Structures are given as structure tokens and as C-alpha cells.
Amino acid sequence: MKAYDLEKRAIFTPKGQESLSLQDVDVFYGDNHVSRQVSMVFPKNQITALIGASGSGKSTLLRSLNRLNDGIAQVKGQIMYDGQNLNAPEANVYQIRRQIGMVFQKPNPFYKSIRKNILFGLRDQNLSKATEEEILEDVLRQAALWDEVKDKLDKSALGLSGGQQQRLCIARALALKPEVILMDEPTSALDPLATAKVEETMLALKKEHTIIIVTHSMQQAGRIADNTAFFHKGRLMEYQPTTKMFMTPELEITQDYLSGNFG
């Protein structure tokens, strides 16, 4: 097994069409250099898991992909999507966040009805009532929540269970029709049954979407991710098809992390 050598590392290029690609991405919180020279490709219609010990910069990198670090951290390097550098100062942040949606660790429904949660992001579009209803049903079905909520769409979203709230947040993100969905530990606040439902939803969503997920659960990465990227101290150490990563990692440090020797 190989030790890590920055100069000689092979950059893995996953199979499939490219969705997002990063070239030499560095992120700084003031003097704290958190993400270091990250270059990688996220393939379209696949699930990519970002794993690594706490503090290895996974969330920071994820949040840079749709400019959620604006005003918080300095992001350098190229984040290419559809021929455009999303990290360029002139890039349209509003447009980026429509194309690249985000689901957070803790379900964060608005203090509104289920219906209003879904339609909130569409309120400026002057859609007809019929179109709104179509979108509502469509995204709730995609998030595997429709059957559970169809009779209480005007009830408060806060009355839903944690797992239902998280699927509502996924549906709310879907209403904006993003191509890419970023998920930051989306099931860490959920019980195993709710986790299984959200994972099923993710697997169904990848037919139409590209999913990038930060997870601390190796089992979860094993169940859902096509490819897995391991980060250590801000660097992308190893990036492989998930089965290869777990069965035959190339680097000692990956093996150590996967065996629970640190992290």
C-alpha cells in the first residue's frame, strides 16, 4: 500500500459525463487554510460521497460549490459548471443557487405550511395556480413524501417528523429544478428508518440529478455513493469508485481512516 505523495498522486477521473469540476480550489477562513488545492470531477447523475475526519474541510468545500461561503471564506481556484467558472466574481450567484441546490444537516423547514414551504422559492415567478399544484405534487412525489402529506398540505411543516421534514427540504430544493443537489450530512439527525427513506429518495433522484453528499457514515457511503472522496486536513487524498475505496484503498492513510484508526 502506498504512502501519500503529493507530487505523484494520480487524479482519478470518474466514468460518466462531467457535471461539476474543481481545479486547484483553496478555501481560507482568514489565515486558516482549510481546503487545499482540491481538483476533482463530479460526474453527472451519480452520487459522490465526501468523507474524512471532523475538520477535514468537507462542508467547507461543499458550501463553496454554490457560493455559500461568500462573505465568510475566501475561495480560490476554478469551479467549472456548464462551461462557466462559478467562482468568478461576475458569476450570477442567484442563478448558481437555482442550478445547485442545498440540503442541510438539520431539517430546516420554514415556519409555514407544507404547501408554502415548497412554493416559497417560486413566489416571484407568477405561476398559475394549476402549475403550482403540479410542481407541488411532482416534487413531493420525487422526495417520496406525497402519500404521507397529500391530505395535510396546508398544515404546518413543523408538525412533520424529522425524516419527513428532511424529505420536505429535499422537495423544496427540487422545486427550483436544480441539476446538482448538495447534501451536508442530511441524515445525521434522523433515525435509521427515516435515514433509509432519505437514502431511497437520493437513489431515485440521481436519475435526474447529480448528488454530492458529505457523510460521516461509511455504511451510508457504501450503500448509496457511486464514488467516494476521502479528505484529510483539507486535501483530497484518495478518490475512487466506492467499492474500490472500501475494499482496496490505494493509500495507507485511507485504510487507517476506514479502519477507524483516526477521525
Ligand SMILES: Nc1ncnc2c1ncn2[C@@H]1O[C@H](COP(=O)(O)OP(=O)(O)OP(=O)(O)O)[C@@H](O)[C@H]1O
Ligand atoms: N464559518 C466558519 N468560520 C471560520 N472557520 C470555520 C467556519 N466553518 C468551518 N471553519 C473551520 O474550517 C475547518 C474545516 O471545517 P469543516 O466544517 O469544513 O470540516 P468538516 O470536515 O466538514 O467537519 P465536520 O465533519 O465536523 O462537519 C475547521 O477548522 C473549522 O473550524
